[in-house]
Amino acid sequence: MKQPAPRPNAQKTALIVDDSRAQRMIFAKLLQHWGYQTQEARSGIDALEACTKRHFDLILSDWMMPEMDGLEFCRSFRALSEEKYSYFILLTSKNDKNAVAEGLDVGADDFLSKPVSPLELRARITAGERLLAMEREVRTARGQLLAAVEALDDGFVYFDADDRLVLANRKYGELYQIDPAILVKGARFEDLLRHNLTQGRYPDAIGREDDWLRHRLERYRNTGRSSQRLSDGRVLQIVERRTDDGGRVGLRVDVTELSLARENARNSEARALQQNRDLRAALDELQNLYDAIDRDLMEARKLQHSLIRKRQHDFDGSTLSLLLQSSGHVGGDMVGTFIISTARIGIYAIDVSGHGVAAAMLGARIAGLFSGGEHQQNIVLIRDPKTGKSKAYDPHDVAARINELMLDEFETETYLTIAYADIDLQTGKIRLVQAGHPHPVIQRADGRVEFIGDGGLPIGLIPNARFATIEAQLMPGDRLLLYSDGVTECINRNSEEFGEDGLRATLVKLAKVKGTDFVDALKWELMHWSGKDEFDDDVSGALLEFNHATYLTEPPSRYYRGVRIEE
Structure with a gap:
């Protein structure tokens, strides 16, 4: 991954x-x-x-x-x-x-x-990066338009509603022999005309420059079509149109040879009109693109302001702390929790294969299956026909249902791993399914570390795959950690993995560190191990610190990879 x-x-x-x-x-x-x-x-x-x-x-x-x-x-x-x-x-x-x-x-x-909050800062920056990506798309589209305009055989010019130059292609400057230092964005149309008058570019204006300028400005403001003879004898067909925002777009077509004959002149007009229609179509298409990107930017901004992440949850003395660190802009890891009943909660950790937007979208979609407190919204819950209330599927059935959805309804070749735990906050009883995810780990109050789980198959690969529910027991002061393979497979400069041994040592080292301080400290331990400022794989985790067990009379059994150890 x-x-x-x-x-x-x-x-x-x-x-x-x-x-x-x-x-x-x-x-x-x-x-x-x-x-x-x-x-x-x-x-x-x-x-x-x-x-x-x-x-x-x-x-x-x-x-x-x-x-x-x-x-x-x-x-x-x-x-x-x-x-x-x-x-x-x-x-x-x-x-x-x-x-x-x-x-x-x-x-x-x-x-x-x-x-x-670093997490909130990261979320805001991620949303901002999406805005910047969309802005780059706009800039790319504008570059494509500029390239298309430069490819025209005719002069093209665009002035805004204040008669200031927005865009002119190289051909336009060549036709009027305008100094590039003069033909710059923001130059006024009238100033360009006056410059060309002083250079003698318009033979029909000689001796009546003021009248010529006044009539030319009137034609410009009224838009339309006209012809113009330059000092070198060439004849230009001028086609100008007003844009919706009050600006003006125009073509300068060299019709010197075509003007020698009436038929050639008509052909020139038709060509200029067709080019004008093509240009208008290109401008309309570009405007549609701008509108679509603008809508996306607005939606991204709404999403940005909705990103309020809660990293810690309190459940009557027990505490759940979450860690989510993507290796890139977005990743395929997801962790979270939901309420099953008054005394029970569900905790899940998801790791979608791959990275980037596709993995993040699938991860969010799977996490959405665990949302809500009703059976219509949450894949864990089912309506009890006897009471009419919601009750929970066994964890192995939850994994099987997600596997079926992935293969039958999700059109993707991507697979994922998951660890899902159903926890009774009164008794400390854990019922858990491990589907290809790293082995969950329990750290006892006295510091002992136990890896539990039976491995299991990943989700989304094999039809009718079978999964198993395993059970474990928490006592007050114990804690349960679900984590992704980005933790144990973190590589150092000697190509050595952090591994379960590294995780065990870290848990012992940080035994007295609690809550979000622990998951943050775990992240920094991994960064120190890798010797880099960023991870090669997504890193995520969910830490439950259990501090209540009213119904237990005996200490919990010890497990290693799902096998009970006799004391």
Whole structure:
């Protein structure tokens, strides 16, 4: 389930702006771990100077800074004529609506309240990366349009509603022999006409330049078709049309030879009209593309603001802590929990083969099968015909149902592994299925470590595959860990795997570390082992710390890989 590391020339860039060196170092470490090449600035002034020298995909800026605060820096940065878009996140302790509105008004894309949660920051950045990817699609489409315009045999020009130049191809400049230094974006149409008049480009204007200019501007504002003779004797057919936003698009077709005969002139007009229709069709198609991308950007923004992850769940004294670290932008690992009944919960850990968007979509789809508290929504639950209430399938039946769905209804050749546990929070009894997933591990209150489970087949490979439910027992102070193979198969520089021995040693080492502190510490242990800032495979885990067992009278049996060990 591993994939090659991204090419160095595809590395993303980020600018971190904060007057606190410690804060800059923290964010730099996180962003480097997530695949970013970072640069730091201690003030808005320094950051603005850096932005004039290079492009950054992501800008992470504090709000409150001396000399130039984050708000003013954002305003000044957006005023720069950047061809590529940068995603701008403001970090602030302000949380009132006026502050948020002010930040959005100057061009900020998102906000994060201090202190910043690394998981929330990663989620926001991931959503921002989707926005940047869509922006790159827009830029690519614009490049394709420019290439198409340059490929025209005729002169093409486009002015906006303020009569300022938006686009002109090389042929347009050649026809009028305009200095490239003059024919630049933003140049006024009237100024271009005056420049050509001073150069004697229009023979029919000599001696009556003011009248000629006035009539030419009237024709321009009215749009339509006209002809024009240049100083070198060539005759141009001018075709101009008004765009929906008040701009004007025009073609300059050289009809010198065709003007010698009436039939040739008609052919020239037809060709110019056809080219105009083709151009309008291309512009309409491009507008449709812009509209579609704009809708996607809006949906991505909505998704971004809905990403509020809860890493820790409390269940009357017992605590569940979650870890999810993708090797790339998105991954195929998913972990989560749901309520089965008053005293029972379900915990699942999913690992879809492969990485990227396809794996993430399938992982999310499978995780969605565990959502909701009703049998219509949750694949674990079934309606009891006697009571009319929901009850739970056995874990092995849950795995079989997902396997059937994967093979019969999901049109994919991808497979996945899963560990799903049904846990009674009053008695501490565990009923668990292991379908190709790494062996779950129990750490007893006295520090002993026990791997449980029977391995099992992956899901989505074999029709009618059979799965087994195994049982284990938790006592107060024990904890259960479900994890993906990104943990045990983590490779160091000597090509050695972290393995179950490494996990066992880490559990013993971190026996007194609890909750999210433990799963974060496990992640850092893996990074130290690998010697790299990012993982080759997705890493995920779910840690249940059990602190209640009202119905037990005997200590639990010990298990190794699902086999009971006699004391």
